[in-house]
Amino acid sequence: MQFSTRRFWVTMQFEVRGILSPPGGSSMYRPPSSGISGSSPLLDVESTIRGLTQDFCMAFNTGNYDQAGALFASDGVLMLSHRESSQGPKGIERLLRQYGDGGYQNLRFETTRVDYSGDMAIEMGRYTVSIELGNTIVADAGKFLRAWHRLGAWRIVGDSWSSNLPAAHHEIKDQAIKLGEDAKVA
Numbered sequence: 104m105q106f107s108t109r110r111f112w113v114t115m116q117f118e119v120r121g122i123l124s125p126p127g128g129s130s131m132y133r134p135p136s137s138g139i140s141g142s143s144p145l146l147d148v149e150s151t152i153r154g155l156t157q158d159f160c161m162a163f164n165t166g167n168y169d170q171a172g173a174l175f176a177s178d179g180v181l182m183l184s185h186r187e188s189s190q191g192p193k194g195i196e197r198l199l200r201q202y203g204d205g206g207y208q209n210l211r212f213e214t215t216r217v218d219y220s221g222d223m224a225i226e227m228g229r230y231t232v233s234i235e236l237g238n239t240i241v242a243d244a245g246k247f248l249r250a251w252h253r254l255g256a257w258r259i260v261g262d263s264w265s266s267n268l269p270a271a272h273h274e275i276k277d278q279a280i281k282l283g284e285d286a287k288v289a
Contacts, residue, residue: 149217152226155257156212156249163210166203172196176258184245184266206235212247222253230264243268 155174162170172192175181181195182188189198214228226249234241243266250261 148219148224151257152217152219152224152251153214155251156214156226156228160210160212163199163203164208168196168199168203171199174259175262176252176254176260179259180261181259182261182263184264184268207232208235209233219251224251224253224257225249226251 159171159174162168162174169192172195175192175195177191179192179195180188180190181198183198183202186198189195210230210232212228212230214226216225216227218225226247228247229244230247231242231244234243245264245266245268247262247264249259249263251257252260
């Protein structure tokens with residue numbers, strides 16, 4: 104009788120451990136498993152974020168600034184180089200429209216890294232954009248850091264772009280836009 108009672112408790116102990124912690128130890132640092140065999144949640148989140156970033160580019164480049172703004176959370180913030188930040192989808196839509204109307208075009212993002220944990224993700228990478236100033240086109244390139252939060256769907260909560268061009272170049276470009284179509288950037 105004592106042998107079977109001990110065996111019962113040992114069996115129960117292993118079954119409970121198997122439920123509470125998966126083979127190999129704690130699940131604390133493991134992403135949740137997916138029901139689809141062979142799929143990796145890391146790749147699913149990463150590919151989703153990369154796809155949404157390309158949707159942002161497409162919306163901006165086609166003048167659908169409302170669609171680009173809709174990718175932001177209600178309290179999301181867009182911080183562009185040498186500019187005041189803008190908050191919320193409508194404010195961000197207005198800022199992006201100003202950029203588009205100011206000659207910014209052909210925006211491209213290259214995501215170099217996506218890290219995530221639960222419902223938060225960080226995306227890092229590089230961007231390029233062309234700026235049309237009259238009959239001159241100036242290229243800008245830089246880095247970006249974007250924070251995402253899954254609120255049912257993934258939404259941008261913070262987006263910061265940092266230009267590789269010096270601030271003086273942006274001031275000259277802004278003056279050229281104000282002067283009109285015939286202005287050129289040195």
